[in-house]
Amino acid sequence: MRYGMNPHQSASVVAGHGPRVINGEPSMINYLDALNALALVREADRATGRPAAASFKHVSPAGAALAGAVDATAARSWRVGQAEDEAVLSAYVRARDADPRSSFGDAVALSRPVDLATAEFLRAVICDAVIAPGFEPGTVGVLASKRGGRFLILEADPGRVPPATERRDVLGVTIEQDRDAVPVATVLPGDAGLEETTRTDALLGLAIVRYTQSNSVALVRDGAAIGIAAGQQNRVDCVRLAGAKARTWWLRRHPFTEHLPDAEGMGRQDRLNWQVRFAGQEMTPAQLRDFEFLFGTEARSRYEDAAWRGEWVATLSGVTMTSDGYLPFRDNVEHAAAAGVSTIVEPGGSARTGEVADSAAAHGIAHVQTGLRLFHH
Known part of the structure; x- marks a missing residue:
């Protein structure tokens, strides 16, 4: 990784099948934000049948939303017009508008592939990373030019099922538990x-x-x-x-x-x-x-x-x-x-x-x- 939790800590992925890094170099926090955010939007989409988006900062969501009508205030604030109710862009605009101050420099998670309208919007706001199950033609080029070419683009495997158990190491102690599923x-x-x-x-x-x-x-x-x-x-x-x-x-x-x-x-x-x-x-x-x-x-x-x-x-x-x-x-x-x-x-x-x-x-x-x-x- 680029570094661990802090720049003075080195880090690496030592096991497991993570998302494909299309562009950029992730840190440990980038991975934690992206993977937790991805889990949230997948579950929200699965439970409701609607595209979902989350705006993550420091391993918690600043906002999360399903696709739906973008109200007049959010449309004016984010200069998007009336985004289509069922478009993944509407989900992210609504998620980011929950707490726009906290969403500054967020990691974005989407439950559906990134389309061109969403890529253009992400290019225009201050965010550091996006994770999604796919990218429509032309979108990676739009996003990869962001932040001087350092914008982090992660592609999740939509068919991947997490293991039944998960582990955490704390001060040399390894703890294993059933995944909360x-x-x-x-x-x-x-x-x-x-x-x-x-x-x-x-x-x-x-x-x-x-x-x-x-x-x-x-x-x-x-x-x-x-x-x-x-x-x-x-x-x-x-x-x-x-x-x-x-x-x-x-x-x-x-x-x-x-x-x-x-x-x-x-x-x-x-x-x-x-x-x-x-x-x-x-x-x-x-x-x-x-x-x-x-x-x-x-x-x-x-x-x-x-x-x-x-x-x-x-x-x-x-x-x-x-x-x-x-x-x-x-x-x-x-x-x-x-x-x-x-x-x-x-x-x-x-x-x-x-x-x-x-x-x-x-x-x-x-x-x-x-x-x-x-x-x-």
Whole structure:
């Protein structure tokens, strides 16, 4: 490999059949991101029958989505027009739009072959790698010219089945376990009374948390993640973080955010970063001064006004939350309700699951227990 986890560490693949390296030289993190992302999109595609895409950073997804309608905000932000609903490009645009600041410099995974429209889009955004089960004619040439010829292109074998067991070495200790291979569709109760769109969101959400570093929670709406929390040490922080990301995603769709004045010479990613800071109300004093200089005093007044934020966030609804572990306390439900969650899918089995279910019912939230924990480390 180019190097291991860090540039001062050497690394090599010593066993196993990995993806074919078409262009570039992968590091260990590139491999970990690509392989975990590939597993996620394959499972999401298999469970729903729709093309899937993921945007991975540091071995967890910043976003993941199924092919579907690209809304007006995402279309304007990414300058794609209305991508075809069933095209793999629509899946990636929706995945990247979940948390565009975190997706900067991501590894891209697609469940279907890369077409020319997707290759042209990837060439125009800041990403480091792509893994897919194939590449249509002409696409490799488009992608290989990216990053001065260093862009990493990996081709996955669509027919490859991972081994039944997996191993990990830590400080000279080799640990072997069964691969986590229970299909998520088999553990989502058919009698849960979920509408088809909600069930699809739940299946995508379960695939997401299966390949997100634990503890993890995913908030999904209309076949796309709008908030993912990874690697938290307690469950309620997962819900709060995912909820904060979902609210920022929704506030980016408010006219105040969308129609910030254009700043001369500002590129797409910089504008997106300012919109995220504005929507999330998270600027430092220095950033706030820069923001006022770039966008004007009226925009700063809007930034500091809490009234419109609360009114707009209250309209967010139809969100499905999935959790890789059980919800231990009812406060998880209360934070979920504040993020527009109408369905919670979790393993269940906590000593307080009854209280959690009662809280969900009190908030008008459907509560589904799968019995399957999906920790990933």
